[in-house]
Amino acid sequence: MGDFLELAARRQSCRSFSGAKTDRDKLTKCVEAARLAPSGCNGQPWSFVVVDDPDKVAEVGKCGRAFGSNAFTEKAGAFIVVLEEYAELKPALREVLDSQFFAKGDIGGAVLSICLEAADLGLGTCIIGLFNREKIAELLGLPREQRIGALISVGCPSDGTIRPKVRKPLEEIVRYV
Numbered sequence: 396m397g398d399f400l401e402l403a404a405r406r407q408s409c410r411s412f413s414g415a416k417t418d419r420d421k422l423t424k425c426v427e428a429a430r431l432a433p434s435g436c437n438g439q440p441w442s443f444v445v446v447d448d449p450d451k452v453a454e455v456g457k458c459g460r461a462f463g464s465n466a467f468t469e470k471a472g473a474f475i476v477v478l479e480e481y482a483e484l485k486p487a488l489r490e491v492l493d494s495q496f497f498a499k500g501d502i503g504g505a506v507l508s509i510c511l512e513a514a515d516l517g518l519g520t521c522i523i524g525l526f527n528r529e530k531i532a533e534l535l536g537l538p539r540e541q542r543i544g545a546l547i548s549v550g551c552p553s554d555g556t557i558r559p560k561v562r563k564p565l566e567e568i569v570r571y572v
């Protein structure tokens with residue numbers, strides 16, 4: 396078994412892709428990692444669209460640059476679009492919680508699983524926060540009301556340098572009682 400903390404430190408937002416095509420088997424493994432992620436009531440409120448057709452990759456990339464940032468997505472080899480789906484909660488919870496109560500957190504976990512698996516496979520990822528949702532829905536043939544949970548650019552990093560993590564110190568964010 397490898398060292399998980401080493402992998403967590405090696406996973407970083409890749410903003411320099413080589414432009415090479417991304418191996419579909421590796422993309423599938425990333426989705427498999429997301430499939431195994433935990434979710435509230437095991438509701439699994441997600442599905443995934445893997446965009447690896449070069450023409451579609453170019454179009455989805457434009458959506459990620461719609462707000463004037465993320466120029467690096469021009470050389471991404473693929474995108475994984477995480478869709479928010481209906482979550483079937485346990486009957487007792489259904490009475491007190493909205494079906495999507497856990498969904499955002501669940502999707503966050505799935506997204507991190509994708510990024511960690513990609514890092515383990517030598518791929519780079521960068522989560523794209525701002526993107527043209529309407530246009531992506533149109534490109535992927537999704538209903539207008541479909542919630543898009545996340546857009547992740549994936550590709551071969553053109554530079555293997557691992558940056559030191561900029562994070563709050565442990566003492567600042569943890570206390571033991």
Ligand SMILES: Cc1cc2nc3c(=O)[nH]c(=O)nc-3n(C[C@H](O)[C@H](O)[C@H](O)COP(=O)(O)O)c2cc1C
Pocket residue numbers: 406407408409410465521522523524525560
């Ligand atoms: C919800 C979310 C949205 C993000 N959106 C962007 C983005 O649009 N462009 C970008 O370059 N990085 C984006 N990032 C990456 C963060 O900037 C990055 O995770 C953070 O600075 C920590 O760096 P690291 O991922 O290299 O460890 C996003 C990350 C998250 C979790």
